[in-house]
Every structure is written in C-alpha cells, then in structure tokens.
Amino acid sequence: MDTERSTAGDGPAIAEQDTMALAEQRAAEGRTDDAPLGVPGRPLNRRSPYMVGLLGAFGVATTYAVVLLVSAAREVLILIGLALFLAIGLDPFVRRLGRVMSRGLAVLTVTVVMLGIVAGFLAAAIPPLVTQSTNLAHDLPSYISQLRDHSSFAGHLNEQYHIQSRVEQMISGDNGGNLVGGVLGAGQVVLGAFGSTGTVLVLTIYFLADLPRIRQLIYRMVPNSRRPRAMLIGDEMFAKVGAFVLGNLATSLIAGVGTFVWLEIFGVPYPLLLAILVALLDLVPIVGSTIGGIIVSLIALSVSVPVAIATAVFYVVFRLAEDYLLVPKIMGKAVEVPATVTFVAVLVGGAILGIVGALVAIPIAAAVRLLLQETVFPRLDRT
Template structure:
C-alpha cells in the first residue's frame, strides 16, 4: 500500500506539472529576467539607492527605452508594410512572368496557389481568428512575465536567502558561494546577449540602408530579435535578409550573404568573448547541444535560457561532483 501510494502521489505531481507547464515556463522566464536585471539593481544599491528606488529606476528606464523604441519603430514599420501592400500587385504580375526569378520560383513551387489557399474563404477567417487569439495570448503572457519579473527583482535577496536556508547549515557557506556565482553568470549573460542583439540590429540597419534593400527597419528589428536566440538566431535572420536582398539584385544578394558571414565570425570571436565570455565560459560543443536540447524542450524560451543553465550545471559538476568523485 505504501508503494502504491507513492506511485499515486508521483503520478498526481506529474499531472499537476504538465497541467501547469505554461505557467511554470512564465515563472521561470520571469525569474531568469529578474536575475539578469539584478546586476543593474545591485549597482544602484551600492550607490546609496534604496532597494525599492533602484528597482523602480531600472524598470522605468526599461519602459522608457522600450517606449522610445516602439515610438520610433512602429511608424516606420507601418509605412514599410503599407509599401509592401502597395507593391503586392506588381509582385503578383512578376510571379506570373516566367522570365523573372520570382516567376520561375512560382512555377516550380506553386507559391501563388499556396498564398491564395491561405487567404481564401474560411481559411482567412480562421487564420485571422487564430492570429487574434495568438496576439492576445502573447500580450497577456508578456504582461504576466513583466509583473512577475518586478516582484522577483524586488524580493530577489529574500528569495535567495530562503533558498539557501533549505540547505543544511554545514553546507550553506559553500552553497552561497556557488549560488552567487551562478547568479553572476546568468546576469552577465542576459545583459550581454541583449547588448549583442542591439549591435546586430544596428549593423543590419546600416547595411540595408547603404544598399537600399527594402524594409530596412522591419528586417533590422527581426534580426535583433532573432539574434537573442543563441547559435541559430543570427543564421535565420541572415537567411531572411538575404532573400529580401535577392529582390534587389544578385550582387546585393551575394554581398548580403558575405556581410552576415563576416558578422557571424565577428560575433562569435570578438563580441561574445568580450561581452559575455567572462561571465559564461562553456565549450562550443556544450553551447550547441544545450541550445538544441533547450529548443526541443521549451522552444524559443528554452533556447534562450539553455546557455546559462548549461553554465550553471558545468559549475556544479566542476565544483561539487568532480571533487566528490576524486575522493572516492
């Protein structure tokens, strides 16, 4: 009966975790972001800011930055989206012309039929309804994540102290040292990854403006967002921009591919080692495997948090497991 009760309790806990999977992911993401913002809050508290004022300052600065970015970006994106809609008939005529590149692609892959099937009849209505639900769900999740992040940042010292109290007193000092180092790695990774994404977006915008590639602001924002995903994000962004550059000319297309290859090397061997290399030191193989596994488990969020999680596991492996195995 004891064994059966244990199995029943375990099964119930698994069902609860599966049912709360989306909520747990949001909580984990908010905690991850709170740890990433902690270095900025700690810097302000060291300069005689009260904790509440430091948290408020960081979040007000973040909201102002996001608000300013959206104020500058939304009109440009709307204008470029309107230009795309206005040029859609020309693209359609080009797709029907078999002498053009777009026409040959349409003839081979039946692009026009696929687009028409997506926007026709009930498919359009269901697509709009699904898109509306997805947008509403995304906005709700973002709001929940922001609110949770505020609470986590405000109470992070208390949360850390409470987590350390769960450990035996004899092992608590060692656990505090390891925990603080893990927090430092996560915070450095979050801020560094954000800085690298901004650099990727700015450089992409300059390149697009120089060669007069269509929709520069929209593509630059897309590259900046995708670059938040380690390893694969910049590659996907480069492929999208290169495909748009192909509508200008073949030399511009090839030059854009070369630009993203050079930027990827610059990011891997200069930006990442200098900006976040000191905080997160893990082998390249572990980085790739961690991103693949994290993406398979939790999608984009899993790929985003995979590297600091892998760094924390390697730290525990090096500082806890290896010494214990060496003593046996």
C-alpha cells in the same frame, strides 16, 4: 439489581474519561518554555513492512500528482521561469544602484528606465513600421507577379520549390478556412503575446524586488553544514545568468543596428522592420541570427542578386564577428560553455520549450557545467 447494571454500563465511559484526563495532565506537564508544544515522541519504525509500503505508495502518488500539475500549468510555469530569468539578469543593475539607494528605490529606477526605453522605442518605431507594412502590402502583388515570371530568378525559385502554392495553402488553410479566419487567428496570437508579455513584465518586477528573499529561501533548503559552499556556487550561477542576459541583449542590439545601416546603404526595402526582426531573432543563440540573415537576404533579392549575395556574406561575417569578437568581449569568461555543448543545449532546449528553451539553454548549461566541476567531478576523482 438495576444499580449494578447501571454501574456496569457506565464503566467504559468512566474509563475513557479517566484516560483523557490522564492525557491532558501529561500534556500540561510536558509543556515547557523551551518546548511549548511538547517533546516529540519516538519516531515510527520506517523499516516495518507497513511503513515501507505506505511510504512507497505515497511517493508514487505524489510523483504522479506533481507530473500532472506541471503538465497542466506548463505555460504558466514557463512564464514564471522566464520572468525569474530576466530578474536575475537585471539584478546586477539593481545591486549597483543599491550602493547609493535602497533596493526598493533601485528596483523602481530600473523599472522606470526599462519601461521608458520600451515606450521610446515603440513611439519611434511604430510609425515607420506601419508605413513599411503598408508598403509591403501594396508591393505584394508585384512580388507575386515576379514569382509567376519564369524568366526571373524568383520565378525559377518558385518553379523549383512551389513557393506561391505553399503560401496560398497557408493562407487558405487545410480545412477550407479563409483569410478572415487566418487574420482572426493571428489576432488571437497577438493578444496572447501581449498578455504573456505583460505577465512576464509584472512578474519580473516582483521577482526583482524579492530576489534577496528568494535567494535566502533557496539556500535555506540546503543543510547548514553545506550552506556556505552552496551560497558561493549559487551566486556564481546567478552571475552567469546575469552576464548572459545582458550580453545577449547587447549583441542583439548591435545586430539590429548593423542590419538597419546595411539595408539603408544598399536600398533594401523595409529596413526598420527587418532590423527589428533580426534583433529579436538574434536573442535566440546560434540559430537566430542565421534565420534572420536568410530572411533579409531573400528580401534583398527584390533589389538585385548581387545585393542579396552581398547581404548573405555580410551576415556570415557578422556571425563570425559575433562569435569570436563580440561575445567574448561583452560576456568575457562569465558564460564559458564549449561550442558543442552550446549547440546541443540550444537544440534540446528548443525541442522541449521552443524559443524560450533555446533562449535559456546556454546559461542553464553553464550552471550545470559549474555544478559538475565543483561537486560531481571532484567526488568521482576521489573514488
């Protein structure tokens, strides 16, 4: 009697052991040299109501998680995108040097040259910048007295637009803050800017060294039948980005040098400080040089009204020369975007990502235009 109960109780356990042994035997038989992990079984029925609901819920949850992740890492992603943008712009130099040396040595050479230019520029610019900034702080009371003088041109502007009260409000703050708080806030901004600049610089060097592997990874995600076509279009997009970066740096350098020479000729104060400001603002397409010209023209009012008017005319002429002579000559047809698309792209990019968005808007618009012309429009024309 007890033996029968024991045998009946052990029945499920013995059946389970037999089932696992049979599964292990089949797994050993299914392992071959061509498929060491076995051959995949039949796919699940994706049309079943359960699978449709499961995949739909998983897709919604994944999309929501990606949106939260992008929102939380927005600032870091902007720095990564900017570094990749600069790496693509510097890649033509690396490839040219790569014809006579290894890519690692070419990246090192470009990095050393780039850091040397930045260091030399800072060494030459910081002493006069400090001097001119000190002079600006010293002359600030006289500018304030000119604003209070209702008989002067600056006084009329102050009376009409309340410039002094707006400046005092910005310095004091809306919540009862003081100048010390403003200085501390400015210090935090400066430290944050230096930290972001260092991060972008390091990432640019890494991306520049690994750009061939990054390119291969991007193209590997395209189906094999369409991969050659994707390579041709992608390489053309990279070329447009590189041409824009190099051309934008060249035009900004010309804008800064032209500003410095003009201000030196007419004796406008703080020429180097304003030249650097104009060169940095000119990096932002369309609106950058205009804002820089307005600021310099207002500073030129401290010399005389005719000099300020002449300075404004100089920037109008320079803007026309930049749009119709410099940009076509330097960039050629590499970045071929209509004026309307350029303006809209800069506005949208600036609204989404600020200065960085306005900076990368034109090459992105050029890449999207190329993609539409080569893939979307021909397909629509055939339908």
